[in-house]
Amino acid sequence: MSVTMAQIDRRVDSAQELESVTHTMKGMAAVSVRHFERAADAMGIYESTLDRGLQVVARHLDADDVAWERHSRFPPRRSAVIVFGSNQGLCGPVNRQVARHAAEVVAACPTSVFEVVAVGFRLSSELELTGVPPDVVLELPNSVDGISPRAAELLVRIDRWRRADPNPAVHLVFPSFRGRHAGFEPADRPLLPFDTARLRELVGQPWPGRSLPTYTVGRTELLATLVRQSVFAGLTRTFAQAMASVAASRLVAMDNAQRDVEERLAELHRERHRLRQAAVTEELLDVISGFEAMRE
Missing domain, CATH: 3.40.1380.10 (ATP synthase, F1 complex, gamma subunit)
Known part of the structure; x- marks a missing residue:
């Protein structure tokens, strides 16, 4: 099941809030x-x-x-x-x-x-x-x-x-x-x-x-x-x-939780970057296809 950019953004926001909570509890x-x-x-x-x-x-x-x-x-x-x-x-x-x-x-x-x-x-x-x-x-x-x-x-x-x-x-x-x-x-x-x-x-x-x-x-x-x-x-x-x-x-538990959240955030950022690159590539392909169609 494909994930949209909006869903990734919501997950990133939730992970960042959880990271803030674990950081506070750790302190x-x-x-x-x-x-x-x-x-x-x-x-x-x-x-x-x-x-x-x-x-x-x-x-x-x-x-x-x-x-x-x-x-x-x-x-x-x-x-x-x-x-x-x-x-x-x-x-x-x-x-x-x-x-x-x-x-x-x-x-x-x-x-x-x-x-x-x-x-x-x-x-x-x-x-x-x-x-x-x-x-x-x-x-x-x-x-x-x-x-x-x-x-x-x-x-x-x-x-x-x-x-x-x-x-x-x-x-x-x-x-x-x-x-x-x-x-x-x-x-x-x-x-x-x-x-x-x-x-x-x-x-x-x-x-x-x-x-x-x-x-x-x-x-x-x-x-x-x-x-x-x-x-x-x-x-x-x-x-x-x-x-x-x-x-x-x-x-120790909060330190481990913060480490897990940071790893999850890194995965979400990579996923968002991949989706963004895919969207940019798709738009470029549409522009190129339109240009080729007009030239023909």
Whole structure:
């Protein structure tokens, strides 16, 4: 079926509009990657500061201290899994890969999993396809400002779990950000119970300053506060890493889409040039034929 010049022009206009959209979305994704990457780095610094506080408290704990033993006395009996993905599509295979990794984590849990929380509307459908339907679906924030409120919401949910079970195991499954060009890889890490081996490791580390700080509040209260802040910081950094990974995946997807659109535009321009040349050739042949007829 022959294509007219008007049809080619309409296709070129549509492709140019699509190219403009992909270019805009690519720029927005690049900006988002940078913002979320900075947020993750900032929370990493905050976690290092909390480690220094835990190091100070841990120096005054011994094996018989209630504040030390309260975090490791009872082994977990049940587990919860929090999975991070995306709200929307156009971000490559991030949701599918994270959902598959979450299914492996759930299958490998040594205790029964009583709740699966999906952070991201698009992720929930992928989890259902892998046989791990989420019990709760939360929205992934769209900006850095929305991370802390959503992390606080999860922290309230974790407190509710701990009231029902004093020592649940909470696992995080998320796309770990590896860089703007390296993309992501599915990862998991335990959030609770708090690793007391981490306290022993901190005690053995040298203090970065010349003098050790002290504190005036009770060490049990201070340790509980630092542990809670450490959990909150871990949640917040996981949010930032997941959002950076989603933005980086969308950046790669938009880059590929823009490349495809540019190739399609080049094909349409060649087709339009061919049709234009054919029309010019046809007109020239008509002129020559008319001239030959008049001369005869």
